[in-house]
Amino acid sequence: MCGIVGYVGQKTAKPYLLDGLKRLEYRGYDSAGLALFSEKDYVIKRNAGPVQGLADATLDSGQRETMGIAHTRWATHGAPNETNAHPHRAGDLVLVHNGIIENYSEIKDRLTKTGVRFSSQTDTEVFAQLIEFHRRKIQDQQPNLSAEDILISALETSMKEVDGHYAILLMARSVPGKIFGVQNGAPLVASPLKGGCLIASDIQAIIPYHNEVCFLPKGEILVAENGKFWTRAPGSSALHAPKLERMDWTADKVEKDGFDSFMLKEIFQQPLVVADTLSGRLPAKEHEPFIWDHQKAHEVLWKNVKKLYLIACGTSYHAALISKYFFEKWAKIDCEVDIASEFRYRSPVLAPGTVVGVISQSGETADTLAALRLANAAGASTFSICNVPSSTIARESGFQYPTKAGPEIGVASTKAFTAQLTVLCTLALDVGRLRGHLDLASFRALARLPHDLDRVLGQSETFIKIGEKLKDRRMVLFVGRGTMYPMALEGALKMKELTYLPSEGFAAGELKHGPIAYIDKDITVVTLAPKDDWYSKTLSNLEEIRARGGHIIAIGSETDEQIKRQCLSGGDEFIGLPESAWGTQPILSVVPLQLLAYGCAKALGRNIDKPRNLAKSVTVE
Numbered sequence: 168m169c170g171i172v173g174y175v176g177q178k179t180a181k182p183y184l185l186d187g188l189k190r191l192e193y194r195g196y197d198s199a200g201l202a203l204f205s206e207k208d209y210v211i212k213r214n215a216g217p218v219q220g221l222a223d224a225t226l227d228s229g230q231r232e233t234m235g236i237a238h239t240r241w242a243t244h245g246a247p248n249e250t251n252a253h254p255h256r257a258g259d260l261v262l263v264h265n266g267i268i269e270n271y272s273e274i275k276d277r278l279t280k281t282g283v284r285f286s287s288q289t290d291t292e293v294f295a296q297l298i299e300f301h302r303r304k305i306q307d308q309q310p311n312l313s314a315e316d317i318l319i320s321a322l323e324t325s326m327k328e329v330d331g332h333y334a335i336l337l338m339a340r341s342v343p344g345k346i347f348g349v350q351n352g353a354p355l356v357a358s359p360l361k362g363g364c365l366i367a368s369d370i371q372a373i374i375p376y377h378n379e380v381c382f383l384p385k386g387e388i389l390v391a392e393n394g395k396f397w398t399r400a401p402g403s404s405a406l407h408a409p410k411l412e413r414m415d416w417t418a419d420k421v422e423k424d425g426f427d428s429f430m431l432k433e434i435f436q437q438p439l440v441v442a443d444t445l446s447g448r449l450p451a452k453e454h455e456p457f458i459w460d461h462q463k464a465h466e467v468l469w470k471n472v473k474k475l476y477l478i479a480c481g482t483s484y485h486a487a488l489i490s491k492y493f494f495e496k497w498a499k500i501d502c503e504v505d506i507a508s509e510f511r512y513r514s515p516v517l518a519p520g521t522v523v524g525v526i527s528q529s530g531e532t533a534d535t536l537a538a539l540r541l542a543n544a545a546g547a548s549t550f551s552i553c554n555v556p557s558s559t560i561a562r563e564s565g566f567q568y569p570t571k572a573g574p575e576i577g578v579a580s581t582k583a584f585t586a587q588l589t590v591l592c593t594l595a596l597d598v599g600r601l602r603g604h605l606d607l608a609s610f611r612a613l614a615r616l617p618h619d620l621d622r623v624l625g626q627s628e629t630f631i632k633i634g635e636k637l638k639d640r641r642m643v644l645f646v647g648r649g650t651m652y653p654m655a656l657e658g659a660l661k662m663k664e665l666t667y668l669p670s671e672g673f674a675a676g677e678l679k680h681g682p683i684a685y686i687d688k689d690i691t692v693v694t695l696a697p698k699d700d701w702y703s704k705t706l707s708n709l710e711e712i713r714a715r716g717g718h719i720i721a722i723g724s725e726t727d728e729q730i731k732r733q734c735l736s737g738g739d740e741f742i743g744l745p746e747s748a749w750g751t752q753p754i755l756s757v758v759p760l761q762l763l764a765y766g767c768a769k770a771l772g773r774n775i776d777k778p779r780n781l782a783k784s785v786t787v788e
């Protein structure tokens with residue numbers, strides 16, 4: 168969950184490093200640092216706190232160095248302070264790292280016994296000291312080897328000893344002018360700029376400069392020098408020209424376009440994102456096949472499926488939970504949904520005919536990746552719904568049904584969730600069609616979705632104002648039935664991760680089994696109340712809440728005069744949404760939930776794009 172950046176070329180490295188860190192700050196921002204290499208040695212500057220502090224601290228350095236590595240951190244080992252900030256130095260070398268070294272303490276003990284002294288509590292420093300330990304040993308045993316070969320051999324030896332998934336960049340005094348990199352499960356990308364080479368843990372640091380990138384293959388060593396870079400396969404000294412891929416993301420997509428935060432911009436991008444995610448997928452006529460990149464495989468996969476598992480974390484898990492209702496109702500498939508961090512440690516029965524789908528915006532979430540690997544190893548057919556087609560999860564899944572939300576920078580996921588729901592609704596509809604049942608109402612409503620979302624966003628100021636008034640509430644509860652139950656969970660997650668206020672989501676039917684004890688005049692209950700099969704039960708829930716003095720925000724159909732009248736006459740709030748079909752209703756309902764949380768967080772002065780303690784991609788367990 169950290170960001171790493173490297174630059175080597177003819178230009179001054181520092182501006183590239185600082186700009187890259189700023190673009191990766193959403194991945195982790197409790198400390199930052201950089202190392203610049205002049206002819207003979209490197210200068211390190213580290214700073215607890217956001218990247219801006221580092222930029223200020225290095226303003227007057229006047230360094231003109233043309234090579235450097237940099238890092239922005241989300242602490243996994245050791246407190247977020249300057250001592251634990253990267254880069255970490257170990258004798259001849261300096262290193263930055265994203266990921267986690269599982270067996271670092273055992274290695275640390277072993278190195279300490281040889282006299283190595285550590286200055287931090289991080290696993291990163293252990294990795295750096297291990298490489299330096301082997302470098303010195305190899306140098307003594309094979310002095311005739313070049314400094315570069317000694318360093319690479321030390322790196323390869325160390326990689327065999329460490330467990331974990333990581334990406335690192337390092338520079339060494341003994342090999343001036345070169346940056347080395349390697350990844351073992353965490354992404355590392357490099358791009359050839361004019362007169363330089365930019366390397367990063369995420370393509371968002373590279374997009375403003377170039378849209379051709381090399382995704383460093385796992386285990387291969389990157390060697391970058393003076394604007395060029397090559398890769399070396401493990402154990403081989405041959406240098407290969409990198410395989411470049413063209414990305415269709417452009418710089419303007421990564422800027423804020425005038426919004427006060429990336430998250431607000433991304434909420435307003437949702438109509439376009441749904442249109443992009445749908446485009447080229449919906450058939451021209453009803454009952455015709457939907458269009459997927461792997462049409463044949465799609466049919467084989469779904470015609471014989473006996474059981475479907477959907478696995479994810481956080482918001483992506485909520486999308487999976489909602490789609491369970493679709494797969495059961497439309498495709499009559501036995502569908503089980505689980506949290507990745509639970510699934511991977513259970514002993515799930517993956518019998519023949521099992522399909523496992525994983526959902527992940529980043530495509531790098533460690534628990535979700537581990538669940539996918541468990542399913543692949545068990546021989547299940549797998550697919551992924553990711554927002555980054557080049558991500559590790561996307562590359563390791565059997566099939567991809569990608570979302571097309573573009574870069575999502577705000578840590579709280581919004582447009583990616585809407586895109587996930589769009590893919591899942593479309594997929595479940597098509598699988599239902601394949602198995603003899605097409606829900607025409609939802610099929611027709613899909614095509615209207617971008618327009619309906621635009622209409623909902625037209626009320627954004629109202630939603631934000633209602634959200635602002637929640638800042639003094641003791642707690643905000645969210646309740647819903649059917650597909651609106653996971654939506655209630657999502658509303659609570661948005662509220663808690665953006666405002667830090669206590670918020671919980673429940674199945675509305677569960678209120679009387681305990682949570683109703685929370686309710687009094689200081690509590691707000693956001694009730695998802697569409698005109699669906701459970702409407703009458705939802706009306707009773709509203710009465711139960713009102714009878715105990717709870718404040719209500721009801722989110723229902725714009726034509727629902729009954730609930731609207733009850734709410735407005737009782738001093739409560741009513742949010743009316745366009746009538747939609749059962750399958751598309753959840754996508755419309757999430758927008759007010761996102762904006763309620765946004766309004767409340769703004770009123771509390773929270774950091775909208777980078778909520779405390781969170782990171783965009785949880786690449787550690």
Ligand code: AGP
Nearest residue numbers: 481482483527528529532579580
């Ligand atoms: C959502 O707002 C959160 N940022 C978080 O729960 C997120 O959904 C979760 O970490 C999963 O991330 P992924 O979709 O990238 O796998």
